[in-house]
Amino acid sequence: MEYRPHVMDAITELPLPRLHTATLDIGSEVTRHQRDRLALADLVEGFRLWRLGATLGWLDIKLKYRGSLLGPFWLTISTGVMVAAMGGLYSVLFHMDLHTYLPFLALSLVLWNALGGLVGDACTTFTQSEGTIRSLRMPFFVHAVRVVVRTVISFLHNVPVLIAVFAIFSVWPGAVAALSLPGLMLWVADAFAACVLLGGFCARFRDIPPIVGSVMQIAFFVTPIVWRPEQLGPRGWWLPWNPFDALLEVVRAPLLGHAASLQVWSLATIYSVVFCAVAWVFFTKVRTRIAYWM
Amino acid sequence: MAHIRADGVSVDFPLYHGSARSLKKTVLAAASGRLGEDKRQRMVVQALRGIDFDLRSGDRLGLVGTNGSGKTTLLRTIAGIYEPTVGRIRVEGSLNALLDPQLGMNPELTGRENIMLRGLYNGFSPGQVRATEHDVQEFAELGEFLDLPVRFYSTGMVVRLAFGLATCIRPQVLLMDEWFLAGDANFLAKARVRLESVVRGAEILVLSSHQTAAVLEWCTRVMWLDHGRIVMDGPAERVMDAYLSGTAPSAAQLAEAAMTPAETPVGENVAAGAA
Numbered sequence: 001m002e003y004r005p006h007v008m009d010a011i012t013e014l015p016l017p018r019l020h021t022a023t024l025d026i027g028s029e030v031t032r033h034q035r036d037r038l039a040l041a042d043l044v045e046g047f048r049l050w051r052l053g054a055t056l057g058w059l060d061i062k063l064k065y066r067g068s069l070l071g072p073f074w075l076t077i078s079t080g081v082m083v084a085a086m087g088g089l090y091s092v093l094f095h096m097d098l099h100t101y102l103p104f105l106a107l108s109l110v111l112w113n114a115l116g117g118l119v120g121d122a123c124t125t126f127t128q129s130e131g132t133i134r135s136l137r138m139p140f141f142v143h144a145v146r147v148v149v150r151t152v153i154s155f156l157h158n159v160p161v162l163i164a165v166f167a168i169f170s171v172w173p174g175a176v177a178a179l180s181l182p183g184l185m186l187w188v189a190d191a192f193a194a195c196v197l198l199g200g201f202c203a204r205f206r207d208i209p210p211i212v213g214s215v216m217q218i219a220f221f222v223t224p225i226v227w228r229p230e231q232l233g234p235r236g237w238w239l240p241w242n243p244f245d246a247l248l249e250v251v252r253a254p255l256l257g258h259a260a261s262l263q264v265w266s267l268a269t270i271y272s273v274v275f276c277a278v279a280w281v282f283f284t285k286v287r288t289r290i291a292y293w294m
Numbered sequence: 295m296a297h298i299r300a301d302g303v304s305v306d307f308p309l310y311h312g313s314a315r316s317l318k319k320t321v322l323a324a325a326s327g328r329l330g331e332d333k334r335q336r337m338v339v340q341a342l343r344g345i346d347f348d349l350r351s352g353d354r355l356g357l358v359g360t361n362g363s364g365k366t367t368l369l370r371t372i373a374g375i376y377e378p379t380v381g382r383i384r385v386e387g388s389l390n391a392l393l394d395p396q397l398g399m400n401p402e403l404t405g406r407e408n409i410m411l412r413g414l415y416n417g418f419s420p421g422q423v424r425a426t427e428h429d430v431q432e433f434a435e436l437g438e439f440l441d442l443p444v445r446f447y448s449t450g451m452v453v454r455l456a457f458g459l460a461t462c463i464r465p466q467v468l469l470m471d472e473w474f475l476a477g478d479a480n481f482l483a484k485a486r487v488r489l490e491s492v493v494r495g496a497e498i499l500v501l502s503s504h505q506t507a508a509v510l511e512w513c514t515r516v517m518w519l520d521h522g523r524i525v526m527d528g529p530a531e532r533v534m535d536a537y538l539s540g541t542a543p544s545a546a547q548l549a550e551a552a553m554t555p556a557e558t559p560v561g562e563n564v565a566a567g568a569a
Contacts, residue, residue, distance in 0.1 A: 027381070051414055063403070135370075135391065138415070291377075
């Protein structure tokens, strides 16, 4: 265990970065107000470290496809094949005109892939980063950013399928497509809410992910994705009660060339606000416990 | 000025063993109106019990105790990973915790990517990340391997990279788990110099170790933990003598060592701790 002090001189000149000075003050007795403030600090810090979250998400995708010839473009191909196969089959089954049905189906499937994929992924938001959570104090929102970035990258790889379908059938939504942007912003907010809510829940109860999987499977069939809401007619009275329908429609309608109705917009906003509020309350309550659940 | 203060810190780990962790059990218990009872009867591991201490700039604290005495849990609590179940902890100054040698090391990623991630974990700017890359590259001497996935590295290369990453920043408060000082044949003299530079650069060191020599060399103060409680806390030699001879100090010795007297561990405590 001997060392040579004179060697030290050279070493101390190393340009090692210093960490920012910070004060950490944690007590077990906190008021509700302090709890909210700490949760908010977690959120703000998590977004301030966006570079880390984004890099982690990007590396996840890169690793998944490292060594494969086409990389993430396998996603593009599989979505393309699925759209073509389902489009051919269901347009016959439903007696639909391929020119209007296929763009609808392609868009619905791509959007659902992103939404369903995110919900499934959100379950492992925290459990996936168990090692990091147990060895480093880090805003929990960093892990949420990672999951959301990962989903966005997958989604972008499916966009070429949409462009191809739209080009083949020469349907262009026009300027109204820009109206899908506020809808996508709702999605992003909901995505972060899903990450902290499902991520926390699944860390505490390890049998939740299969349940979530089943629910999403059912949701796929009861949401207008492969079928059109008009096909239900008056028997579709329950559709407004399906949150996925409104959320899908606020983004899908403008991209198909018409603005979403006010009712759809109100529903999507209400569902999102309630969902985010529930997730936030949950997060403020369990934030300090997540590390104990790892 | 770095400063750490712990006031009556206790940490309990709920035991979610097997089925208790499942939703089904909780729902069934709630449905049969036994949730409250279940909650009261919940088994907890009392990993830390009423820990009080105060560390100022220049303090070098060693934590000793058997496996499961709460050393690692205490390090994690100081690092802000576990928030205390009871009590309060306050840490002033930048902090780096060297707890997990695998942290930031993904064997599937290249050395360069691992270095970049580690820099980002520390909240570095792109410029600082590049400086870190240069620094670690220099230290670990990976050459062309830097752009290959870490799983292709030899054991020695992995150790050098992990070590370079862990010591690439200079915190004011340095927390170290014993793995870090593990007497390893691969441990280069260069690594030792580097570690010393980081340790000496830190204003406060908290080191958890089983190695008497390491504790006596690095620490000026030692805290002996057992079953999550402080048995003895005082000057390094005195506490190590008592610890090694296995004799709990008498009241007179306690007073002499000028430290916080700890209560005797209660037999019913399940104090297995995450060591």
